[in-house]
Amino acid sequence: MQRVTNCVLVNDDKALLLQKPRRGWWVAPGGKMESGESIKETVTREFREETGLLVKDAELRAVFSMVIIENDAIKSEWMMFTFQATQFEGEQLDQSPEGELAWQALNQIS
Template identity: 55%
Template sequence: MAPGGKMEPGESIKESAVREFSEETGLAIKNPEMRGSFTFIIRDGDETVQEWMMFTFYCTEYEGSLLEESEEGELEWVPVAEVLSKPMAEGDRHIFNHILTSNEQVYGTFVYTPDYQLLDVDLDPTDPE
């Protein structure tokens, strides 16, 4: 799982990403670029029971040192070639695949069951091959 969290009042999307990354990793990212905007929908039958948005950034520059411990879990550096082999939600696999293989902004909607079984994915543009 990548660092992330909720926005604070008055904070921009980019400010939130920089703050959350710093809080969870100890690293100050520089020049993050938004690469994805996503809607996540939880459906129980025909009823939408939860919905939220997520914005994904890509960054290669940072300052600081990785925290030895994080309240969010164990931190580790992962070679790019190994990212998709890590355990993650199936929708996240689509997001990482796109961001690691394309410089294009991607927009998407993911529909899950209440127990997080992926029902549907709609990406624009679609996953690169």
């Protein structure tokens, strides 16, 4: 089972999201755990790699699993650890290696 983390950074009633280029989806920045990492270490590292920002107060908000089945067989399994943060430091990347970064109004996110 692949373990992944993501973090919703909220500031001034907006969340920093990442638009994935392949499908155009807007997602919370994050990524896969590396061997020996804690989920907190992973979310901190992945968020910084994708945004340039260091989250200071990431708190775990949800844990869920996903199973992808093809032809009646399990193709992959994921466990997602979702964090939320409101404090950060650093300079946001002009261009993320993972896609476009943008602050989205919370009342516009569904």
